[in-house]
Amino acid sequence: SQQGEEDPQALSIQEGENATMNCSYKTSINNLQWYRQNSGRGLVHLILIRSNEREKHSGRLRVTLDTSKKSSSLLITASRAADTASYFCATDARAAGNKLTFGGGTRVLVKP
Amino acid sequence: SQTIHQWPATLVQPVGSPLSLECTVEGTSNPNLYWYRQAAGRGLQLLFYSVGIGQISSEVPQNLSASRPQDRQFILSSKKLLLSDSGFYLCAWSSGTGDYEQYFGPGTRLTVT
Numbered sequence: 001s002q003q004g005e006e007d008p009q010a011l012s013i014q015e016g017e018n019a020t021m022n023c024s025y026k027t028s029i030n031n032l033q034w035y036r037q038n039s040g041r042g043l044v045h046l047i048l049i050r051s052n053e054r055e056k057h058s059g060r061l062r063v064t065l066d067t068s069k070k071s072s073s074l075l076i077t078a079s080r081a082a083d084t085a086s087y088f089c090a091t092d093a094r095a096a097g098n099k100l101t102f103g104g105g106t107r108v109l110v111k112p
Numbered sequence: 113s114q115t116i117h118q119w120p121a122t123l124v125q126p127v128g129s130p131l132s133l134e135c136t137v138e139g140t141s142n143p144n145l146y147w148y149r150q151a152a153g154r155g156l157q158l159l160f161y162s163v164g165i166g167q168i169s170s171e172v173p174q175n176l177s178a179s180r181p182q183d184r185q186f187i188l189s190s191k192k193l194l195l196s197d198s199g200f201y202l203c204a205w206s207s208g209t210g211d212y213e214q215y216f217g218p219g220t221r222l223t224v225t
Contacts, residue, residue, distance in 0.1 A: 041219065
C-alpha cells in the first residue's frame with residue numbers, strides 16, 4: 001500500500017466553510033508535503049513541513065504534523081469555489097532518497 | 113524562473129504502437145527528474161526517476177522505459193503499448209539538494225485503444 005493515505009477520499013462543503021483532510025503514513029520521514037491538483041492538470045506544491053515541526057501556516061492553509069501518530073492534517077480556512085481540487089500528501093521517507101511517495105488524495109468540492 | 117514542459121498534451125494510440133513522451137525543464141541545472149502515472153481518480157505512481165544524465169531508476173516493472181539524453185530532458189517510451197498503459201502521465205523535477213519539493217508539468221493524457 002502507499003506510504004501516505006488521505007482521509008476522507010472526498011469532501012463537499014459550502015463556500016466559506018473550513019475543509020480538513022488527514023494523511024497517515026507508515027515509515028519515518030524527513031518531511032511531508034501537500035500538493036493540489038486541479039482536474040486534468042499537473043500538481044502544484046502547497047506547503048512542506050519538516051519532521052521536527054508541528055505546525056505550519058501559509059495564507060489560508062494550516063498544516064499539522066504528529067510524528068508520534070505518523071499523521072498530518074491540512075486545513076483550508078474560509079474555503080472558496082476556486083479551492084475545488086484534489087489534495088495529495090507526499091512523504092519524503094528517510095530511506096527513500098530523492099523520491100516522494102504520494103497518497104491517493106482527497107477530492108474537495110466547494111459549492112458556491 | 114524554472115519552467116517544465118511536457119508534450120503532447122493528449123495522445124490516442126492503438127495497442128501495439130510505440131510511444132514517446134517528452135519532458136524538458138528550463139531555468140535549472142542538474143535537476144532530479146521523475147515520471148509518474150495517474151489512473152483516473154487515483155494517486156500518483158512513480159515510474160522512473162533520474163538524478164543525472166543516463167542515470168535511470170525504475171520503480172515498477174512494466175512495459176515502459178525512460179531515458180535522459182540531456183541534463184534537462186526526460187523521455188518516456190514504449191515499444192508496444194498495452195491497453196493498461198492508458199492514463200495521465202506527469203513529469204516532475206526537483207532540486208538535487210534540499211527538501212525535494214517537486215514541480216510538475218501539465219501532464220499528457222494517453223488513451224490506448
